[in-house]
Amino acid sequence: MNNQAFSLAWRLFRHETKRGELTIILLAIILSVASVLSLSLFSERLETALTEKSAEFIAADRVLESGKPVDLAWIEKAKEMGLNTAHQTYARSMVFANEQMDLVSLRAAGQGYPLKGTLKTADEPFKTGTATNRLPNEGEAWIESQLFQTLGVVLGDSIEVGDQVFSVTKVLTEVPDAGFSVFGGDPKVLIRKADLAATNVEGPGSRIDYSYFFTGDRGDLESFYDWLEPQLDKEIHDWDSIEDDESAIGRSVSRAGQYFLLASLLAIVLAAVSIAVAAQRYSQRHYDPVAIMKTLGAPKSMVQQIYLLQILFITTLGIVIGTILGYAIQQVVVMAVADRVDVSIDAWHWKPLIIAIFTGSICAILFSLYPLMKLFSVSPLRVLRRDLGANLSSRMLQFIASGGAIFLLMWAYSQNLKISAILFVSGITLVTALLFVTFGLIRVGRKFAQGKMGPWQLAWARISRRAMDNSVQLISFAVTIMLLLVVLVMRNDMVQQWQNQLPEGTPNYFLVNISHSQQPNLQAHFLEREVNVEKFYPVVRGRFVAVNDEKVRTSVSKEDPDERSNGRNGLGREANLTWSTELQKGSEIVAGHWFEEGITLTEAQRPFEVSIEKGIAERLRLELGDMLTFNIGSEIVNLKVTSVRDVNWQSMQPNFFFVIEPRALQNYIPTYISSFNLPGDRKSDITALMRPFANVTLIDVDARINQLRNIVDQVSVAVEFILVLVLAAGALVLIAQVQASMDERQEELAILRTLGAKGRLIRSSVVYEFIIIGVVAGVMAAASNEFSLYLLQTQVFQMPAGMHWEYWGIAPVVGAVVVGCLGAIGCWRLLSLNTSHLLRKMV
């Protein structure tokens, strides 16, 4: 490093900073670092907090699920690594009391359970529970409300589970890891783990699952998993976190995470665009000093050192200020959101800081590279011929370098090739289209610029003359507007979809086991009390026994572990079979065809048909055309798979793995399942509603729905704050762009003023020029927005895609108003200077 170069670079940097000549590029770097840091840090902290909150739904940060007890050394290792652990064993068992019996989901919990979330209990069935931090004592059982009904017990009574008698001491109203499937589980009975052995339910033929819960630092959890993974058998072990959870919560959190990632990526692109614009302006403003230095004998290497050092100084200063500002912005947002999002958001993360510094540095270096290369190529002859610019001119090289840099940054940050590629391809499409539009504008401009010289003619003439310069500006405006649209529309669509999952009036109680004869009475009884009962679904219970005459395993036996690898898995329990001629709302046929009504009843020779759910088809390796055998009552029924359905399990409606054509089950007497919504303030009406129907089981999912709604609301609020941050960053980028372009117009304004043009004419012409650019940028942004949204929604967010016509109107209007206003403000600032000052600024 040349000492002279360093001292000159430092001196230039000091003076230019003091004189405000580095303001634009410095602001661009500050903006990029501040927006990336604030967005990444906020989203990281929020995501962690949401994951933390959501972790309550699996009762831990991570869960190891296993079909057989795991080696205790694994648990010891986890403790050694600083993790908290707990354990729970699940068994399906019959319980008996008062000569009644029911199949229950038995949970034997060990000390420490639940590691996340709380258990809730009540002293009366169907009452709101309160949180407790203890477990049942040995010999005690806590049971769910519906069991009090089916077994005819009250608190203090005894129930038999296997060989052991338990005293019922509490109503179990909520366990954190209950899951969201209404019909996925039988009523729950919670006992102490120490009591499990005495029940003898872990005998041959029983289905037992073991869950091991872990909480701790993310790093410790990851280290433990790295150690554990090679020892896991994928057939029987499953390592879960809330992000892997396919429930509504899991999907919401995972989708919000993707949205935060998208927003941060877009912030990076915005930062890159603003730095690119600023670097171009910086380069152009330094053509003269470079020509002077070269004339005075400075070798090219010295000039390169001086300006690379300058960029280094500016970048460093920008990163320092950007980091402080980004942290401050983020802290303000955290304080603002604190009372709306019920989660702790105090955690500090280094990753966003590293990402922000990396982004600022890479953007500053890569986006300055081409303008700097142009700067270095300035000929010393410029001292005599001021019209000479840089010798290097390759817009293609510029686009390739800038595009490549943006793509690499997005990819490096997201580690997600798909999301990066979608945004990048949309960007390239937009840029290509804009280049064509620019050439179109030149032609249009020439036509409109003719005639009496008014503000519109001046505006069109300037657009036509400065078409190539405007193309860069037009692209940056359009890209900025497009990115803002993508973030805005994604947020709207996503929140809308979440809200649609749980509209007002979503059923919060389910009725199971309604007999055929009770159905009309029940409906009338509920209507009398102004409670609307939803559709009745007929159900028969059947055991799935064979596929294509090959028997399936109906249980998992710990006595015969080899059985796991032989034969096909069964359901492990009886299935609820329904029949219908109508495809359920929210379901979609993904293979085969739905039953053809009418024909089915007449063709006696044809095999009975069944439609199966996609997930169960994959799990049980079932295909179209397979013959399934069910044992219903004492009869064997064969069914041919004719369709596979994608079922929306988040719909909070009764959903079924198997839907059978009505002809097959016409001789069976079904029971019915239905659901209804009862507002929270009418909870006390439950007893009166259910009194005449003692045999009907009531399942209360109100608490589940409230939990779900709560988390979706919080995620929505978080997403809105992210949107506000990105919009703010986008607005600043637009201001920087207009500011930069205003300097380029300064010379022309000075000449027009000198020649006596009225300020009003000049101002109007500049505003009209910006309005035209804003409208074109808005239209292009709306088109590109549709393209990228389609790809993002179908390929990344797994959401239904659609056109957003309203933005085709909004984007050009907003583009015209915002860009036009910013242009007017910039122009007003220039025109407020007197002509001689304006001319001196040009020198």
Add this chain to the structure above:
Amino acid sequence: MTPKVMIKTNKISKTVHTSQGKLQILKPISFDVKAGESVAIIGASGSGKSTLLSLLAGLDEVSEGQIALDSEAMEAMDEEQRAQLRGAKVGFIFQSFMLVQSLTAIENIMLPAEIAGHSDAKQRAERILALVGLEHRATHYPNQLSGGEQQRVAIARAFISEPKILFADEPTGNLDAANSEKIEKLLFELNQNSNTTLVLVTHDQGLADQCQRQLHMQAGELTEVFPESVIEKVS
């Protein structure tokens, strides 16, 4: 003793490529300038005088012919070597002053000395700033100075490295009459005191008359030389 030839040209010409084809903007010219001489290149706008100056100063490459500055042949040099030669032997003064706007007056003056690696750049600059009478304006930026003051800073910058040759392009072109007179006086004083060879481009006959010799340019050709007695007629 015959003075040394400081600038030697041999049939130098410049051709540029335009959309209409090749255009010769400077026809073959040969002349010499001796050490310590002052030479004015005069002519109307577009006559090729600035092009000639750019070739003599090594700011541009000749299309044909040879130029030597202080016996160093420039036609074989690349841009880097020509920059080194300029840094070591040449000073410049321009019509539009060409000061670095973000450096103060004294820092602008120090610039060539710093580029050349002189460790006493600041002392030299202070000395020469006093010579041009601007020591009280040392820390002012160019836009805080009048046109005359800016040109005095440019002159001080041109002399700081004690160049053997000084090229001036319309040095008084942007100044009023009073300031022009002061600048001319300063320029010739410094030139005489430091025995620098001066080549200046002007369309101001008064300024040209103060030089020992004049080269008249018209449409890219050297048409007349004054006084005829002391120059070799162009072949």
